[in-house]
Amino acid sequence: MRYRKIPxxxxxxxxxxxxxxxxxxxxxxxxxxxxxxxxxxGVEPWQIRKDFSYFGDFGTPGVGYNLTNLIxxxxxxxxxxxxxxxxLVGVGNLGSALLAFPGFGTYGFEIVAAFDNDRRKIGxxxxxxxxxxxxxxxxxxxxxxxxxxxxxxESASQDVAEALVQAGVKGLLNFSPRHIAVPRxxxxxxxxxxxxxxxxxxxxxxx
Amino acid sequence: MRYRKIPxxxxxxxxxxxxxxxxxxxxxxxxxxxxxxxxxxGVEPWQIRKDFSYFGDFGTPGVGYNLTNLIxxxxxxxxxxxxxxxxLVGVGNLGSALLAFPGFGTYGFEIVAAFDNDRRKIGxxxxxxxxxxxxxxxxxxxxxxxxxxxxxxESASQDVAEALVQAGVKGLLNFSPRHIAVPRxxxxxxxxxxxxxxxxxxxxxxx
DNA sequence: GTTTGTGAATAGTTTCACAGCA
DNA sequence: TGCTGTGAAACTATTCACAAAC
Numbered sequence: 001m002r003y004r005k006i007p008x009x010x011x012x013x014x015x016x017x018x019x020x021x022x023x024x025x026x027x028x029x030x031x032x033x034x035x036x037x038x039x040x041x042g043v044e045p046w047q048i049r050k051d052f053s054y055f056g057d058f059g060t061p062g063v064g065y066n067l068t069n070l071i072x073x074x075x076x077x078x079x080x081x082x083x084x085x086x087x088l089v090g091v092g093n094l095g096s097a098l099l100a101f102p103g104f105g106t107y108g109f110e111i112v113a114a115f116d117n118d119r120r121k122i123g124x125x126x127x128x129x130x131x132x133x134x135x136x137x138x139x140x141x142x143x144x145x146x147x148x149x150x151x152x153x154e155s156a157s158q159d160v161a162e163a164l165v166q167a168g169v170k171g172l173l174n175f176s177p178r179h180i181a182v183p184r185x186x187x188x189x190x191x192x193x194x195x196x197x198x199x200x201x202x203x204x205x206x207x
Numbered sequence: 208m209r210y211r212k213i214p215x216x217x218x219x220x221x222x223x224x225x226x227x228x229x230x231x232x233x234x235x236x237x238x239x240x241x242x243x244x245x246x247x248x249g250v251e252p253w254q255i256r257k258d259f260s261y262f263g264d265f266g267t268p269g270v271g272y273n274l275t276n277l278i279x280x281x282x283x284x285x286x287x288x289x290x291x292x293x294x295l296v297g298v299g300n301l302g303s304a305l306l307a308f309p310g311f312g313t314y315g316f317e318i319v320a321a322f323d324n325d326r327r328k329i330g331x332x333x334x335x336x337x338x339x340x341x342x343x344x345x346x347x348x349x350x351x352x353x354x355x356x357x358x359x360x361e362s363a364s365q366d367v368a369e370a371l372v373q374a375g376v377k378g379l380l381n382f383s384p385r386h387i388a389v390p391r392x393x394x395x396x397x398x399x400x401x402x403x404x405x406x407x408x409x410x411x412x413x414x
Numbered sequence: 415g416t417t418t419g420t421g422a423a424t425a426g427t428t429t430c431a432c433a434g435c436a
Numbered sequence: 437t438g439c440t441g442t443g444a445a446a447c448t449a450t451t452c453a454c455a456a457a458c
Contacts, residue, residue, distance in 0.1 A: 007449060015405040019384060033417065042386035045417095046451065053419050061418040062458035079408035086404070093307045097300035103384060103401035147407060171407035173400075177226060177310055179249035187410035189403050193380075194310035196396050197293070198222040200354060200378035201286035203394035216427065240439065252439095253429065260441050268440040269436040 010051045011078075015107070016041055017048060018074045022106065025067040033064035080108050085145045087113040087169070089160050090152035091121055091131050094175060098149060099127040112145060117156075134160070140167040150174045161188070217258045218285075222314070223248055224255060225281045229313065232274040240271035287315050292352045294320040294376070296367050297359035298328055298338050301382060305356060306334040319352060324363075341367070347374040357381045368395070 020041045024032050034045040052058045052065075055077055059065040075081045086104070088095055091114050099114055115134040116122060122133050132139075140148075148164040150157050150172055157176035164172065165186055174180050174190040182188055227248045231239055241252040259265045259272075262284055266272040282288045293311070295302055295318050306321055322341040323329060329340050339346075347355075355371040357364050357379055364383035371379065372393055381387050381397040389395055 009449065011406060011409055014409075015399075015402040018405070019399070019402060023385075035417080040386065042388065044451080046453095049417090049419060050450080057419080059418055060458065061456070062416045064417065077409070078405060079411070080405060084408055093304035094301075097304040098400070100300045101400070104404060106384075106401055107405040109401070109404060146411065147404070149404075170411040173404050173407065177313070178230075179247065181249065185412075187407055189407060191398060191400065191403055192222075192226070193305070193308070193398065194313055194316070195222040195226060196398055197311060197316060197354070197356075197380050198225070198285060198287060198314040199218060200380065200394055200396060201291055202218055202221075202284070204286070204353065204377040205392070214427065242439085251429080253431095256440060257428080257442075264441080266440050267436065268434070269438050271439065 006054045010054055013043070013047070013051055014074055014078055016043070017051070018071065018078070018080075019106070021065075021067050021071050021074065025071060029067060031064050031066050032070075034059075037065070075108075078107075083108045083110070084147055085110055085112045085143070086147035086149055086173075087111070087115065087137075087140050087145045087164070088149040088151060089115045089134060089137070089164065090150065090156075091116040091118075091126055092151060092153075095149075095151035096126050098151060099129055109147070111149070112143065113140065134163070137163045138167050140164070140169060146170045148172045150176060150180075152176060154178050213261050217261055220250070220254070220258055221281055221285055223250070224258070225278065225285070225287075226313070228272075228274050228278050228281065232278060236274060238271050238273050239277075241266075244272070282315075290315045290317070291354055292317055292319045292350070293354035293356055293380075294318070294322065294344075294347050294352045294371070295356040295358060296322045296341060296344070296371065297357065297363075298323040298325075298333055299358060299360075302356075302358035303333050305358060306336055316354070318356070319350065320347065341370070344370045345374050347371070347376060353377045355379045357383060357387075359383060361385050 020037050034048040038045040038048055058070055058073060086109055088099060088111050099111060114126060114129045114131050115137060116131050117134045121131045124131050146169055148169040150160055152160050154176045157178060158180055161172055161180045161182060165182055170186055172188045174188055177192045180188050227244050241255040245252040245255055265277055265280055293316055295306060298321050306318060321336045322339050322344060324341045328338045331338050353376055355376040357367055359367050361383045364385060365387055368379055368387045368389060372389055377393055379395045381395055384399045387395050
């Protein structure tokens with residue numbers, strides 16, 4: 001059935017399915033089933049079918065899902081079909097690692113700008129990208145960059161986020177361990193690495 | 208009330224509260240309220256109170272929460288009170304960044320070993336830590352290391368995970384973009400950075 | 415026979431509203 | 437008065453089971 005409200009959890013899982021579909025497709029496979037995809041991704045088949053059911057008929061009963069078709073549809077739903085430019089702010093250890101990280105290309109992202117406030121870094125290059133002065137963040141508006149990756153220290157992340165929003169950025173991937181307040185219409189996803197590690201010991205019983 | 212089943216979502220949020228409590232405590236503040244903590248962390252006050260209610264009486268009605276007490280209790284619930292040793296496998300860009308990352312200390316973690324399979328890296332140092340041969344992962348057992356951080360390429364992560372489990376590791380923080388299968392009793396938390404970024408465009412309307 | 419798509423049942427989580435304590 | 441702690445209500449998500457499609 002079409003046009004029901006899409007659960008947030010479904011949106012969270014769609015990139016997982018997309019990753020699996022791209023993986024299989026990259027190996028020359030043309031179609032898959034919810035069972036096969038579920039096994040690959042470590043999820044349940046009915047979850048996949050249910051999630052896809054919110055968006056319409058992806059598959060063919062008795063046969064499965066055509067991968068090209070599946071990838072095309074999920075890309076469209078997630079608005080990944082047009083490609084996206086991102087700017088990274090904070091070229092420290094983590095920032096440098098992300099600039100060199102090939103994984104963003106998988107989903108059609110390209111980091112087109114890097115900023116820092118350190119005079120010794122500005123003007124240099126990392127992973128082929130010129131490091132610009134963070135004071136000149138506003139140039140992102142004319143460059144049509146709508147995504148920002150924040151890898152600055154905790155103490156600077158709110159200010160940097162505000163500057164990015166000021167420059168027209170609509171989505172932020174925040175690696176600093178704190179909540180970032182943004183206006184309506186801007187979405188922040190925070191990855192707090194230490195915090196994720198902090199959940200592990202709870203699940204380790206009688207170790 | 209004590210000893211109800213603790214929702215997974217509550218366990219996921221406890222490190223957030225801990226982070227907030229540590230932040231306030233570090234500024235010399237002695238007590239807080241669910242309202243103040245909620246504002247700091249960008250969550251709702253009743254959510255905090257509800258979550259804490261699963262574990263017993265943390266607070267004082269009319270007053271709030273004593274931060275020292277709160278931190279001690281949450282640390283204990285999350286089993287962070289004893290400290291944990293972690294080993295990192297894969298000293299590439301991301302791995303190197305994580306070795307230098309100070310945030311793990313916040314929750315009592317220490318990375319005590321780093322491994323790679325690259326002959327040119329083995330024997331060298333990163334962030335003060337000797338890079339060891341991944342073939343000698345088994346030494347982790349006698350070193351009582353129970354947590355592993357996996358920053359190897361996708362193609363190697365399942366093998367590395369199995370070697371870590373073989374060496375007695377009970378919890379894995381996986382940065383490779385794929386599902387890792389592990390035996391019962393071992394917990395994996397996967398951070399797929401590109402995938403998190405891939406969710407952003409969906410939430411950006413009329414941009 | 416196989417696999418999808420989905421209502422219905424079940425399970426889990428969030429939110430409310432307020433009693434009770436300091 | 438102010439703030440916690442928590443049942444109950446409202447909401448959301450997962451799981452099942454099977455009819456329909458190939």
